[in-house]
Amino acid sequence: MTAALTFDGLDSVVLDIEGTTSATGFVxxxxxxxxxxxxxxxxxxxxxxxxxxxxxxxxxxxxxxxxxxxxxxxxxxxxxxxxxxxxxxxxxxxxxxxxxxxxxGDLVSHFYPDTIPALRRWHAAGLRLHVYSSGSVAAQRAWFGHTPEGDLLPLVEGFYDTENAGPKQSPESYAAITAAIGAEPARTLFLSDRPGELDAARAAGWRTVGVRRPGEPYFEQGVGDHPEAACLDELTLTRRTP
Known part of the structure; x- marks a missing residue:
């Protein structure tokens, strides 16, 4: 089991979907x-x-x-x-x-058991939540709007994809999201299971965590030299004070 991770002074958390909040196998x-x-x-x-x-x-x-x-x-x-x-x-x-x-009602999205409680906890703490996925914004909104626990759209401030932000392994895409959300890069945390994406986010000045869940396609590859979590329960995130 990986050690608990604490990140202080954040404004925003940006989440990947497949392999991070939700099972790639379901998709x-x-x-x-x-x-x-x-x-x-x-x-x-x-x-x-x-x-x-x-x-x-x-x-x-x-x-x-x-x-x-x-x-x-x-x-x-x-x-x-x-x-x-x-x-x-x-x-x-x-x-x-x-x-x-x-x-x-043909489809209901999938989330790992630790995900929705973590999103609610972070939102309640005043952190701004965003999603950046290769799936289109329309698909992301449908995913978060039709979950086993109802509509989670009120928790998420913004959605980004390869069209409105750019390729996920390009630092310029993360810079574009920084400009869109108006948060300092050093106060933005990105969660993903893909090391190439984590590298690109870090190159843009973001803080990063590699989410490494057993059974996911990138589990054996690991997350490089990024901090690693096996689930979102291992993360303690706090908002910056004014």
């Missing part, structure tokens, strides 16, 4: 198949909607196939899912599908 085993089954209908029936059309054009550009029709785009998306590629248009279309699935 892969439940959400990915749900979206795979619905890409075709979304592209064929709602291709004229601005968000769908824009994402489809981004798929064509990324694949180098400007004439790709809806059926071909569906196959490309399926291939990206098989590769677990963090492509923005894939995440956009998944976000549309998942948001509607959560709203219908």
């Amino acid at each position: 892969v085993d439940v959400l990915y198949p749900y979206s795979r089954e619905r890409f075709g209908a979304l592209l064929a029936e709602r291709g004229a909607e601005p968000a769908v059309r824009r994402a489809a054009d981004q798929v064509r550009e990324a694949a180098g196939e400007p004439a790709a029709d809806a059926a071909r785009i569906e196959r490309i998306l399926g291939g990206w899912l098989d590769e677990d590629r963090k492509a923005t248009p894939l995440k956009t279309l998944q976000g549309i599908i998942w948001s509607e699935g959560f709203a219908r």
Whole structure:
């Protein structure tokens, strides 16, 4: 078991989702198949909607196939899912599908048992909570809005993805979030299971914790030289005093 960690003088906590607050297996085993089954209908029936059309054009550009029709785009998306590629248009279309699935009650998000109590505890202590995930903002909002314990959106101040912030292993993305949330980098703590993301956040001046949960894809890789926690219960976070 890792030792307890204390971080004083914080303003903001930014959380990854998969592998940090929630099980990657749930996303892969439940959400990915749900979206795979619905890409075709979304592209064929709602291709004229601005968000769908824009994402489809981004798929064509990324694949180098400007004439790709809806059926071909569906196959490309399926291939990206098989590769677990963090492509923005894939995440956009998944976000549309998942948001509607959560709203219908088809889906309920997953959180590790220690996560929701920790989020409530930190929020009550005056810390500003944000989310930065490769999943689209729409998917993130649906995830936090439809949990086993109800709507957690009031706990979270802001949501960031690869479109409104940038790639998760780029320090510039974390600098962009710093500018958006208006918190000093040294008073911002980032929680993630991926060492490349932690390195990028630290390069932008953030404080970091690697969350290393057994069974997650990055568990064996470790978190490099970042402070390590096995669960959020091991973190004691306090807000800066005026």
